[in-house]
Amino acid sequence: MLEVKELSAGYGSRVIARGITFTVREGEILSMIGQNGSGKSTILKTLAGQLPPLSGEIRIGGVPVSSMKRNEFARQVSGLFTERPKTELMTCRDVVETGRYPYTGAFGLLGEADKRAVSEAMRLTETEELSSVSFGEISDGQKQRVMLARAVCREPKLLLLDEPTSFLDIHYKLTFLEMLDRLRRERKLAVVMSLHETELAAKISDTVLLLKNGECAGLGPPRSLLGTQALTAHFDLSPELWEKYYG
Amino acid sequence: MKQKNRIILSFALLILLALVFVFLGISAGSASISPGEMLRVFLGRSKDATAAAILFGLRVPRTLAALVLGGALALAGYMLQTYFHNPIAGPFVLGISSGARLTVALSLIAAEHGAILLNSAMLTGAAFIGALISMSAVLLLSSRVKNMSMLVVAGVMIGYICTAITDILVSFADDSDIVNLRGWSIGSFSGMKGEALSAAALVVGVSVFAVFLLSKPIGAYQLGESYAADAGVNVRAVRVAMILLSSLLSGCVAAFAGPVSFVGIAVPFLVKTLFGTAKPLVMVPACFLGGGVFCILADIIARTVVSPAELGISTVTAVLGAPVVLVIMMKRRRGDA
Numbered sequence: 001m002l003e004v005k006e007l008s009a010g011y012g013s014r015v016i017a018r019g020i021t022f023t024v025r026e027g028e029i030l031s032m033i034g035q036n037g038s039g040k041s042t043i044l045k046t047l048a049g050q051l052p053p054l055s056g057e058i059r060i061g062g063v064p065v066s067s068m069k070r071n072e073f074a075r076q077v078s079g080l081f082t083e084r085p086k087t088e089l090m091t092c093r094d095v096v097e098t099g100r101y102p103y104t105g106a107f108g109l110l111g112e113a114d115k116r117a118v119s120e121a122m123r124l125t126e127t128e129e130l131s132s133v134s135f136g137e138i139s140d141g142q143k144q145r146v147m148l149a150r151a152v153c154r155e156p157k158l159l160l161l162d163e164p165t166s167f168l169d170i171h172y173k174l175t176f177l178e179m180l181d182r183l184r185r186e187r188k189l190a191v192v193m194s195l196h197e198t199e200l201a202a203k204i205s206d207t208v209l210l211l212k213n214g215e216c217a218g219l220g221p222p223r224s225l226l227g228t229q230a231l232t233a234h235f236d237l238s239p240e241l242w243e244k245y246y247g
Numbered sequence: 248m249k250q251k252n253r254i255i256l257s258f259a260l261l262i263l264l265a266l267v268f269v270f271l272g273i274s275a276g277s278a279s280i281s282p283g284e285m286l287r288v289f290l291g292r293s294k295d296a297t298a299a300a301i302l303f304g305l306r307v308p309r310t311l312a313a314l315v316l317g318g319a320l321a322l323a324g325y326m327l328q329t330y331f332h333n334p335i336a337g338p339f340v341l342g343i344s345s346g347a348r349l350t351v352a353l354s355l356i357a358a359e360h361g362a363i364l365l366n367s368a369m370l371t372g373a374a375f376i377g378a379l380i381s382m383s384a385v386l387l388l389s390s391r392v393k394n395m396s397m398l399v400v401a402g403v404m405i406g407y408i409c410t411a412i413t414d415i416l417v418s419f420a421d422d423s424d425i426v427n428l429r430g431w432s433i434g435s436f437s438g439m440k441g442e443a444l445s446a447a448a449l450v451v452g453v454s455v456f457a458v459f460l461l462s463k464p465i466g467a468y469q470l471g472e473s474y475a476a477d478a479g480v481n482v483r484a485v486r487v488a489m490i491l492l493s494s495l496l497s498g499c500v501a502a503f504a505g506p507v508s509f510v511g512i513a514v515p516f517l518v519k520t521l522f523g524t525a526k527p528l529v530m531v532p533a534c535f536l537g538g539g540v541f542c543i544l545a546d547i548i549a550r551t552v553v554s555p556a557e558l559g560i561s562t563v564t565a566v567l568g569a570p571v572v573l574v575i576m577m578k579r580r581r582g583d584a
Contacts, residue, residue: 050476074479081473086332088469088525101467101478107528108463151477 001026001190002047002158007056009039009046015054016042017214024207026157027184029191031201033226034211035235040194041082043211044162047192048079060158074102078151079160085147087135092146095135096122099150121153125179141172148176152183159183161193165200173197177204199246202226210234254529257522261536265314268543272310273302275547277555304440310543312439312447316500317510317542318535319451321518322458323496324511325534326489329469329527333395334575337511338378338497341398342405346381347374347494347501349409352416352432359420367446367503374498381405382494410506433559434505436546447503454496455535461488462527469525507542508561509568514538516575541567 002024010016017039024030032040045051047058049065058065060076068076078099087095099121100114110118122128125145130138135146144164151159161180165173181204183189195201201208202222210218210225217234218225232242273285280288280298287293288302324337338344354373388401417432439447458465464485467475476482500507518537519525545563552558 045473048473048477050473070479070481074477077477079477081477083471083473085470085474088334089519089523090525094526095470098467098470098474098478101463101480104463106460106463108466109528 001028001061002192003057003059003062004047005057005059007043007046007058008054009042009051010054011042011051015214017211020056020209020216022207022209022216022219024158024190024192026188026190028206029180029184029193029204030207030209031205031222032192032194032209032211033196033198033201033234034194034217038211039214040211041162042214044079044081044160044192044194047158048077048081048160049073071102075154076156077158077160078154078156079162080144080147080151080164081162082166085135085143090135091132092127092130092135092138092142093118093122093132095146096127096149096153099153102154117153117155118149121149124152124183125149126175139172141168141176144168144172144176145179148179152187155187157190159189159191159193161191163194163196166196173200180204198226198231250523253523258533258536260521261518261533261540264540265536265543268540268547269310269314272313272543272547273306275551276301276306305437308440308444309436309546312436312444312504313542313546314539315444315448315451316436316504316507317514317538317540317545318455319496319538320500320507320510321514321534321538321541322455322531323493323500325515325530326458326465326493326496327511328515329465330486330489330493331389331395331398332469332471333398334516334579335395335399335512335572336402337509338493338500339406339506339508339511341381341385341402342407342409343378343381343385343402343494343497344501344506345406345409345413346379346384347377347498348432348506349413349416350374350377350380351502352413356416356420367443370443370502371446371450371499374502375495376498377409378494378498378501379491381409382490386490432505434507434561435549435557436504436542436560437550437557439503443503447499450499451496454492454499455531457488458492458527459531461485461492462531465489465527469527504560506559506561508565509572510538510541510545510564512575513564513568513571514541516571517541 004020004022007020008015008018020043022030034040046053065073085095096118097110100110100117103114104110125148127145127149130142130146165176168176177200180191184191205222208222208225209216212234228242232239278301284293284295284298285302288299293299320338327336327338327341328334350373351370354370384405385402389398392398392401464480467478467480468485472482514537515534518530518533522529522533545560545567549558549560549563
């Protein structure tokens with residue numbers, strides 16, 4: 001589904017990540033694990049088309065992204081980012097509806113198919129009862145679900161998530177990941193996300209990409225990469241410190 | 248469904264208000280002309296040449312100017328607020344109007360000295376350039392200060408600098424210039440007749456239409472840059488379009504009416520509150536209408552309370568608009584805006 005080859009990402013002359021290569025198949029989840037500043041967000045922004053790749057190639061369904069039109073690309077990829085959405089006077093349903101943007105006409109009005117996709121996405125994310133509630137009034141956990149509905153209602157092939165569970169309590173963390181797990185199975189979504197919770201990444205991911213200072217420090221199934229030894233080394237921690245809090 | 252009804256009702260209310268205020272704007276004035284006489288004048292059946300002269304020469308153009316330029320200001324404000332994601336951004340507080348006034352003053356003085364022959368197009372052009380210069384300064388500062396209140400403070404300072412230079416220019420101008428510049432420099436919708444009014448209406452009309460066509464990408468931009476890009480919006484192009492159009496709109500007002508404060512902040516806020524939405528597809532026409540209504544009202548107050556003298560239009564819009572800005576800031580503190 002998604003093939004990334006020798007990707008370098010960054011801002012203009014500032015290269016933040018380099019030589020990144022991986023593939024994600026339909027229905028698979030790849031988690032990027034690394035310290036703050038290791039390049040996770042930059043890679044996600046590049047995959048999302050917000051930053052042009054500095055070099056290398058990204059293909060979706062075999063087609064190079066560089067050859068796609070903006071709208072064509074947007075229909076296949078959607079994401080959830082760390083920027084807080086500004087949602088003045090918007091209900092949750094209004095927010096979800098913005099996800100249909102690449103499908104709507106010149107004035108952005110939703111057709112019947114769009115409305116169905118929105119309702120379906122809200123059902124999958126259990127946000128239906130929030131439909132007419134103002135987005136500003138709901139909890140962080142609920143917001144994250146609504147933003148997931150926004151991304152999902154586009155019916156993309158690839159879902160990008162930047163630290164989707166970071167500010168959530170345990171209830172919302174686990175239910176969020178459970179929804180994700182269901183989505184990738186039912187909709188055959190390919191998912192690329194950054195995650196700080198290594199123990200959760202180990203459970204949900206098919207592939208883990210360890211990032212250190214913008215370079216790949218390991219790529220493979222979580223079992224081999226998320227063991228105590230590998231993680232203490234990856235996060236520059238002494239085995240004692242790890243043992244004290246995680247052991 | 249509920250929201251749809253609210254929008255329809257709000258539009259009906261705004262249109263009604265616009266009609267009422269246009270009528271009041273045309274009726275108000277030191278010479279009293281009865282509604283019957285007004286009707287006869289408009290139907291071309293009146294023999295009262297004075298009444299016709301007052302209506303067509305003064306009140307109608309003035310009221311239309313307030314409608315068009317007020318609408319332009321409100322829309323410019325709405326776009327700047329959207330651009331900066333800041334509800335107290337506006338052409339006046341960000342110094343964009345003042346920048347436009349400075350270049351207009353320069354060209355007016357140059358024209359008085361016969362250096363150039365000035366027409367409405369050139370005046371608008373000068374204002375547009377001035378607005379863009381101020382805007383560039385604000386943008387340059389905004390890339391360095393992430394804090395929204397600091398952005399406004401920076402804008403106010405740029406505004407003060409431009410206003411000070413404009414005042415100096417006006418003070419040093421010849422006596423004959425001052426007659427022209429005084430009225431304009433305190434702000435008024437009275438200076439616009441015939442050709443100037445048509446020129447302003449054309450520029451504003453085209454700009455408003457262009458903004459309306461951009462409703463979809465502007466709506467996506469509202470959510471935030473990363474979400475707009477995610478939806479497939481060319482964020483850079485939308486930002487450039489918003490900057491150019493808001494500069495053109497606020498420049499046009501500065502060129503023809505001089506300084507008009509707070510309309511750009513107060514009206515979008517009031518209109519959003521009335522309609523219960525901030526979506527551009529609704530807000531673009533609604534802000535335009537609302538700005539027009541607001542400015543006709545302000546103009547009526549400006550020319551009636553101290554009649555036969557007149558208040559500067561900005562004096563009135565500040566009295567009406569500044570409290571609204573305070574309300575917005577209080578709401579922000581509570582975190583619901």
